[in-house]
Amino acid sequence: MAELEVRDLTVEFDSGGYKVRPLDRLCLDAEDGELVVVLGPSGCGKTTLLSCLSGLLSPTAGSIMFRGTDVTGLTGAALGRYRRSTVGVVFQAFNLIASLTARENVIAPLRLAKVPRHQAAARADELLAEVGLADRAGHRPGKMSGGQQQRVAIARALVHDPPLVVADEPTAHLDHIQVEGVLMLIRKLAAPGRLVLVSTHDDRITHIADRVIELVPHFTGADRDPEELLLDRGQILFAQGDRGDLVYVVEEGKVEVYRTRADGTEEFLALIAPGNYLGELGPLLNLPRSASARARTACRLTSYPLRAFRQHFPVDRSASALGTVARERAGTP
Ligand SMILES: Nc1ncnc2c1ncn2[C@@H]1O[C@H](COP(=O)(O)OP(=O)(O)OP(=O)(O)O)[C@@H](O)[C@H]1O
Numbered sequence: 001m002a003e004l005e006v007r008d009l010t011v012e013f014d015s016g017g018y019k020v021r022p023l024d025r026l027c028l029d030a031e032d033g034e035l036v037v038v039l040g041p042s043g044c045g046k047t048t049l050l051s052c053l054s055g056l057l058s059p060t061a062g063s064i065m066f067r068g069t070d071v072t073g074l075t076g077a078a079l080g081r082y083r084r085s086t087v088g089v090v091f092q093a094f095n096l097i098a099s100l101t102a103r104e105n106v107i108a109p110l111r112l113a114k115v116p117r118h119q120a121a122a123r124a125d126e127l128l129a130e131v132g133l134a135d136r137a138g139h140r141p142g143k144m145s146g147g148q149q150q151r152v153a154i155a156r157a158l159v160h161d162p163p164l165v166v167a168d169e170p171t172a173h174l175d176h177i178q179v180e181g182v183l184m185l186i187r188k189l190a191a192p193g194r195l196v197l198v199s200t201h202d203d204r205i206t207h208i209a210d211r212v213i214e215l216v217p218h219f220t221g222a223d224r225d226p227e228e229l230l231l232d233r234g235q236i237l238f239a240q241g242d243r244g245d246l247v248y249v250v251e252e253g254k255v256e257v258y259r260t261r262a263d264g265t266e267e268f269l270a271l272i273a274p275g276n277y278l279g280e281l282g283p284l285l286n287l288p289r290s291a292s293a294r295a296r297t298a299c300r301l302t303s304y305p306l307r308a309f310r311q312h313f314p315v316d317r318s319a320s321a322l323g324t325v326a327r328e329r330a331g332t333p
């Protein structure tokens with residue numbers, strides 16, 4: 001059994017009355033001592049995944065086993081212990097208390113855990129030295145660079161020597177010189193006895209990883225030829241939340257585009273007639289489909305991989321945010 005086993009992790013949110021599912025049956029394994037990089041663009045579910053791993057968010061379905069404990073099954077005092085001692089969390093925005101010095105920020109969680117003052121101060125100094133900030137212990141966050149603040153936040157996440165550290169885009173607000181220091185520190189943290197997961201949208205970070213988890217699949221076969229597709233009446237072409245790299249041109253019949261609301265009801269958006277296309281924005285913007293499409297009648301379509309689609313149809317700068325609304329056909333395939 002791997003140290004960390006995530007199985008079929010699914011999280012659904014109600015976002016503005018619509019259902020979004022940033023995590024859909026995600027599986028991953030990671031071993032002790034590894035640095036795992038969770039990679040993906042904005043909105044793909046990185047924070048959602050790390051929140052589940054930290055015990056801050058309860059998933060809709062699936063399980064997280066860490067060192068043989070089912071994290072998703074923890075409640076009450078056991079969940080409190082897991083959050084406090086098993087997992088250390090580093091946030092993108094540091095979340096330091098502005099009125100406290102670096103040392104006091106690191107001491108705070110130790111005092112909350114009733115560690116005596118002297119012992120807490122000694123531990124804070126030890127950790128600040130470990131992250132290279134021994135000489136900054138008396139400074140407040142406002143007097144420190146972003147990289148230094150992030151290192152204080154890392155020291156704070158380590159106070160209970162947690163075997164799991166999760167860092168959510170820890171380099172997002174840093175310039176490249178600061179990024180280097182923070183990344184080297186994070187690389188060093190992943191050592192026997194500690195597993196580290198870092199989320200990022202910056203694929204340069206993958207070079208220091210032992211394992212990379214891509215939350216958004218990379219589509220292969222971008223050079224495939226367009227293909228003919230026949231649908232029966234009522235057949236689903238694609239569903240809201242799906243990832244897909246194909247754009248469809250309706251040749252015969254009609255396709256309806258609709259959204260599913262959080263309460264399960266459907267909202268009709270558009271009827272796509274022959275000569276129009278649909279499904280272009282999801283692949284173009286590398287986002288999940290924002291609506292579903294279903295054959296209103298028996299249909300004949302042509303499916304285009306994104307690259308072939310762009311050759312046939314120039315990008316429409318006024319494209320709607322829906323990702324699925326028909327555009328006038330701009331060329332002949
Ligand atoms: N509490 C919530 N309620 C409703 N929707 C949410 C909630 N949290 C996240 N979402 C939605 O879930 C999706 C994934 O969000 P998440 O914050 O995990 O993405 P991310 O990969 O961390 O993005 P970023 O790189 O911008 O931080 C987004 O569509 C977001 O709007």
Ligand SMILES: [Mg+2]
Binds near residue numbers: 046047048168
């Ligand atoms: Mg995020």
